Amino acid sequence: MTSRREFIKITALGVGAIAAGTGMYKAGRFFALPDKPGKVDPDLTRTPTYCEVCFWKCAGWVYKNPEGRIWKITGNEEDQHCNGRFCPRGTGGVGMYYDGDRLKNPLIRVEERGKQVFREASWDEALEHVAGKMKNIASKYGPESIALFTHGSGSANFTTLVKAFGSGNIAEPSYAQCRGPRDEAFFATFGEEVYSPEVTDIRDTKCLVLIGSHIGENMHNGQIQEMSDAIDKGTTIITVDPRFSTAAGKSKYWLPIKPSTDLALLLSWTHEIIYNEYYDRKYVEKYCTGFDKLKEHVKDFTPEWAYGITTLKPDLIRKTAREMANASPAVLVHPGRHVTWYGDDTQRIRAIAILNALLGSWGRRGGFYRPAKFSLAQPDIPKFSEPARLAQDLFPGKYPVASSAVSNALIDATIPENNPGYPIKGWIVNATNLLSTIPNIPNTLKAIQNLDLLVAVDTMPMEITGWADVVLPECTYLERYDALRVAPHRKPAIALRMPAAEPMNNSKPGYWITRELSKKLGLASYFPFEKQEDLLDWQLKKAGTSLEEMKKSGVKTFEREQDDLYFAEDENVVFPTDSGKIELYSGYFEQLGFDPLPKYYPHEEPPEGFYRLIYGRAPMHTFGRTTNNPNLADLMDENCVWVNPKVANEWGLKTDQLVWLKNQDDAVTDFPVKVRVTERIRWDSVYIVHGFGHTGKQLSRAYGKGASDTRLITRVLVDPVMGGTGMRGNFVTFLTREPGKEVAS
Amino acid sequence: MRYAMAVDTKKCVGCSDCVVACQTENNVPIGFCRDWVVETMAGSYPQLEIEIRSERCNHCANAPCVRCCPTGASHFDTGGIILVKQNKCIGCGACIASCPYDARYPHPDGYVDKCTFCVQRIRNGMPPACAAVCPTKCIYFGDLDDPNSDVSLVLKKRKFKTLIPEAGTDPKLYFLI
Ligand code: SF4
Numbered sequence: 001m002t003s004r005r006e007f008i009k010i011t012a013l014g015v016g017a018i019a020a021g022t023g024m025y026k027a028g029r030f031f032a033l034p035d036k037p038g039k040v041d042p043d044l045t046r047t048p049t050y051c052e053v054c055f056w057k058c059a060g061w062v063y064k065n066p067e068g069r070i071w072k073i074t075g076n077e078e079d080q081h082c083n084g085r086f087c088p089r090g091t092g093g094v095g096m097y098y099d100g101d102r103l104k105n106p107l108i109r110v111e112e113r114g115k116q117v118f119r120e121a122s123w124d125e126a127l128e129h130v131a132g133k134m135k136n137i138a139s140k141y142g143p144e145s146i147a148l149f150t151h152g153s154g155s156a157n158f159t160t161l162v163k164a165f166g167s168g169n170i171a172e173p174s175y176a177q178c179r180g181p182r183d184e185a186f187f188a189t190f191g192e193e194v195y196s197p198e199v200t201d202i203r204d205t206k207c208l209v210l211i212g213s214h215i216g217e218n219m220h221n222g223q224i225q226e227m228s229d230a231i232d233k234g235t236t237i238i239t240v241d242p243r244f245s246t247a248a249g250k251s252k253y254w255l256p257i258k259p260s261t262d263l264a265l266l267l268s269w270t271h272e273i274i275y276n277e278y279y280d281r282k283y284v285e286k287y288c289t290g291f292d293k294l295k296e297h298v299k300d301f302t303p304e305w306a307y308g309i310t311t312l313k314p315d316l317i318r319k320t321a322r323e324m325a326n327a328s329p330a331v332l333v334h335p336g337r338h339v340t341w342y343g344d345d346t347q348r349i350r351a352i353a354i355l356n357a358l359l360g361s362w363g364r365r366g367g368f369y370r371p372a373k374f375s376l377a378q379p380d381i382p383k384f385s386e387p388a389r390l391a392q393d394l395f396p397g398k399y400p401v402a403s404s405a406v407s408n409a410l411i412d413a414t415i416p417e418n419n420p421g422y423p424i425k426g427w428i429v430n431a432t433n434l435l436s437t438i439p440n441i442p443n444t445l446k447a448i449q450n451l452d453l454l455v456a457v458d459t460m461p462m463e464i465t466g467w468a469d470v471v472l473p474e475c476t477y478l479e480r481y482d483a484l485r486v487a488p489h490r491k492p493a494i495a496l497r498m499p500a501a502e503p504m505n506n507s508k509p510g511y512w513i514t515r516e517l518s519k520k521l522g523l524a525s526y527f528p529f530e531k532q533e534d535l536l537d538w539q540l541k542k543a544g545t546s547l548e549e550m551k552k553s554g555v556k557t558f559e560r561e562q563d564d565l566y567f568a569e570d571e572n573v574v575f576p577t578d579s580g581k582i583e584l585y586s587g588y589f590e591q592l593g594f595d596p597l598p599k600y601y602p603h604e605e606p607p608e609g610f611y612r613l614i615y616g617r618a619p620m621h622t623f624g625r626t627t628n629n630p631n632l633a634d635l636m637d638e639n640c641v642w643v644n645p646k647v648a649n650e651w652g653l654k655t656d657q658l659v660w661l662k663n664q665d666d667a668v669t670d671f672p673v674k675v676r677v678t679e680r681i682r683w684d685s686v687y688i689v690h691g692f693g694h695t696g697k698q699l700s701r702a703y704g705k706g707a708s709d710t711r712l713i714t715r716v717l718v719d720p721v722m723g724g725t726g727m728r729g730n731f732v733t734f735l736t737r738e739p740g741k742e743v744a745s
Numbered sequence: 746m747r748y749a750m751a752v753d754t755k756k757c758v759g760c761s762d763c764v765v766a767c768q769t770e771n772n773v774p775i776g777f778c779r780d781w782v783v784e785t786m787a788g789s790y791p792q793l794e795i796e797i798r799s800e801r802c803n804h805c806a807n808a809p810c811v812r813c814c815p816t817g818a819s820h821f822d823t824g825g826i827i828l829v830k831q832n833k834c835i836g837c838g839a840c841i842a843s844c845p846y847d848a849r850y851p852h853p854d855g856y857v858d859k860c861t862f863c864v865q866r867i868r869n870g871m872p873p874a875c876a877a878v879c880p881t882k883c884i885y886f887g888d889l890d891d892p893n894s895d896v897s898l899v900l901k902k903r904k905f906k907t908l909i910p911e912a913g914t915d916p917k918l919y920f921l922i
Contacts, residue, residue, distance in 0.1 A: 006786040072769035074878070085880050088762035094769060216758035221880055228756045228881035244786075246758045249795040256791040619760035631768065634775045635761045644790065679790045 006678055048554030050485045050495045052152060052477035053089040054622040056197060056220045057485050058082035059555045062478060062500035070097055070478060070500055078555045080489045081197060087219040088620045095631035096476045101700050103461055103473035104505035116466045130470050131520035133453040137426045143167050144389045145425040147410045151432040154510035156483045158430045161514045164526040168387040171407035173437045181724045182339045184401050185349035188586050190362055191576030194335050195371055195488045202226035205366040207236045207327030211262055213336040216246035219619045238320050243687050244680035253320050259612050259685055260342050260603040261310040266351035267600055268306035269321050271298040273358050278325030280360030287573060288357055290585025297597045328359040330366025343717025343726035347598040357582045363567040371488030372560045377542035381526045393421040399723035400592050406723035408438060414447035426453035433462035436624040439713035439727050461698035474510055475503035481532040484539060490565060493557040496550040594721055610731035612685040615709040624691035628702040638706035640674040642687040648677040651734055660735040663712045668739045670695050673707035686732060747889040748824040748862055749896050749917040752799050756883035759784050759797040763875035770863060770874035777850050779860040780875055802848040802860035803916030810840035826864060831856045845912040
């Protein structure tokens with residue numbers, strides 16, 4: 001296999017410099033030291049935190065150097081999320097603190113929206129301004145006309161504020177742009193979701209099946225650690241991906257599927273498992289309903305049928321089905337995480353859930369474990385009044401299964417011509433860059449023009465902050481206390497985040513921001529503790545520990561109340577579904593007019609000369625939020641477009657050549673992007689890493705670097721079940737000259 | 746005592762955590778690195794193979810950089826680790842040119858820098874920062890003269906290779922294959 005070789009130095013830094021000439025290192029790549037470094041308590045050599053670079057929330061330690069400045073971050077050995085090892089993003093989290101481009105002062109817009117002309121304001125003035133506008137909106141349209149878009153650990157504070165204000169329009173893009181279909185599909189099948197961190201027992205699995213899920217490029221820490229242990233133990237890994245992902249490179253079987261046909265493969269595997277009697281008969285009889293209907297439903301979905309759709313050889317489909325059966329119940333058909341692909345995503349994940357049920361992996365070692373979560377005492381605050389109008393009333397009858405507000409529906413409701421049930425007039429956007437997160441950027445911008453108030457809370461000048469009326473600079477996770485981490489895991493646990501340094505510049509913690517705002521809105525009783533740390537100490541004392549103790553340990557792990565990580569032999573499990581059983585056939589979906597059993601419907605294919613746009617993750621970045629981080633930009637500062645050599649040949653493209661990408665609706669990338677000619681991608685698709693191509697000039701490292709996939713996702717395939725935004729139905733072609741200059745005059 | 750490191754290419758995912766952990770641990774200025782990741786791919790769709798390696802100074806037993814250093818700044822230290830005495834280094838770059846692995850870079854403060862196996866950590870009984878952080882646990886470190894060290898044990902169990910063996914440098918960085 002020497003014919004086609006490709007060699008890439010992923011981190012192409014710093015080597016051979018003298019030989020290569022000295023022009024290689026630009027002074028600009030050195031640390032820009034912050035204007036006003038915060039003071040640090042030199043007595044504390046290390047302080048606990050949990051990471052906020054992604055949302056796996058690993059607990060770790062922040063170390064300071066002898067000068068008392070933040071030096072490095074490492075994992076906490078006691079923590080189940082990370083086992084003492086942070087991922088590259090978490091290790092590079094120091095760059096979030098040191099980034100010289102951070103927001104420094106509250107800003108109030110002085111010119112037309114989007115022109116990015118602001119003046120600096122005091123916190124008091126900025127918050128007064130926000131409170132005044134919020135009250136105006138409430139008196140004119142009702143408090144429900146305020147919507148909150150939020151992400152990350154600061155969400156708790158902003159959610160309390162907005163609920164207290166009287167609105168339930170609180171959306172996390174991690175639902176409808178990411179995990180929502182998965183959560184609803186598992187909920188419909190097992191009555192329970194898979195949580196974050198996922199309750200996937202990768203550590204003990206004998207067969208791991210990844211469907212488009214690229215662990216290893218997606219660095220969710222616990223999963224990659226457990227996958228690596230699994231590789232050591234010789235676990236069979238089956239990866240389904242049109243791209244030869246890193247995980248595919250570690251797999252016994254790689255299924256190079258034609259994109260958008262996963263559901264056909266899943267149905268065919270289901271066929272094989274049922275008709276060869278590979279399924280866990282005892283488990284299915286005891287715990288499942290709807291087996292006969294399922295059996296009848298998949299009767300014709302043979303591997304030969306699937307071959308015609310997926311291009312996967314029938315033999316490969318048979319072999320991999322047998323591998324799963326041999327490992328059963330220690331087999332894990334991974335539910336994925338970012339699953340909003342084609343608009344039938346809830347149904348696709350239902351097929352995954354059904355497969356796991358047939359293999360008996362739910363509640364079993366090597367499949368899915370039962371999570372344990374620590375519950376904290378909650379302070380006495382007034383009851384939230386029930387909002388007069390709910391998110392569902394914006395578009396009655398739409399997305400009936402959605403269990404939380406759908407961010408794209410809130411955005412659509414902000415545009416009056418969509419005839420929403422009631423107007424949305426104010427947005428509070430906390431720690432999420434909606435212009436990178438939500439597909440169809442022109443639609444989001446149109447919505448923004450109809451707002452009376454747009455408040456952006458962030459640590460960085462992201463694209464969304466450029467459109468805000470008021471910008472509130474939050475300090476980073478390294479400079480603040482936050483809610484205690486009580487995420488579900490194998491054992492119940494609490495983790496503490498405390499500041500390692502004082503907030504830099506004039507930035508403030510989210511708790512302080514929301515509490516001050518609550519005072520101006522007459523809602524102070526919802527924030528009874530003056531400081532977040534007082535609340536934490538109160539909660540920790542109720543939990544039998546204290547803030548002082550937690551400052552020393554960072555993490556406290558408890559034993560499970562019962563030894564019930566997995567179902568006991570013959571345990572009578574009552575599932576929290578309508579029937580109390582695992583619902584292979586979903587009566588719930590049927591009632592609502594959706595397919596009770598997943599069906600395969602063909603998706604549109606790329607037109608001649610166009611390629612399906614597939615996007616994904618690089619291990620050193622979390623979406624667009626890290627691409628300006630000095631440490632992480634140093635590891636990867638631009639993306640490139642992966643092109644199969646056959647396609648490159650047709651177009652005459654070479655590696656490192658700059659091209660612009662144009663989609664089926666004539667949307668073009670803002671900047672050119674480098675081509676990477678590689679056998680690792682199918683000829684009918686191209687691939688780019690999400691999060692690049694920032695258009696905000698204040699992001700000095702990320703501005704203009706690479707291409708934004710979001711810019712090219714103008715066609716959104718909305719999941720009718722729960723409102724998820726399917727983003728893989730866009731097709732792109734190459735422009736080899738700068739747009740507008742293609743035709744020589 | 747002979748310090749050595751082995752990197753498991755079957756587990757490494759090329760995430761570059763080793764790079765950033767080294768940079769923060771050792772205050773390597775941004776824009777430079779002491780370790781890096783290389784990925785090689787062979788075959789054609791869909792018959793493909795990739796190998797991913799975390800690379801750094803090989804701490805060669807027969808080190809051209811030490812041989813060519815005019816001031817003795819590059820030297821063998823305890824356990825065969827190759828170190829650069831910053832105050833003796835004149836930044837002439839001969840060692841950079843002589844290293845077959847491109848492992849050295851000119852530090853902006855005027856001396857040549859490279860991987861030290863985190864000498865400040867290993868002297869205190871801690872593994873190098875890259876080995877300590879790696880989420881895939883693909884980096885094994887220890888003393889080849891101790892048959893029970895992590896590195897000795899894994900080299901006994903697994904097939905391995907070194908890079909550019911024809912250079913005759915006798916590297917102490919092994920890749921498990
Ligand atoms: S997986 Fe990485 S980025 Fe995410 S919380 Fe853990 S260390 Fe941080």
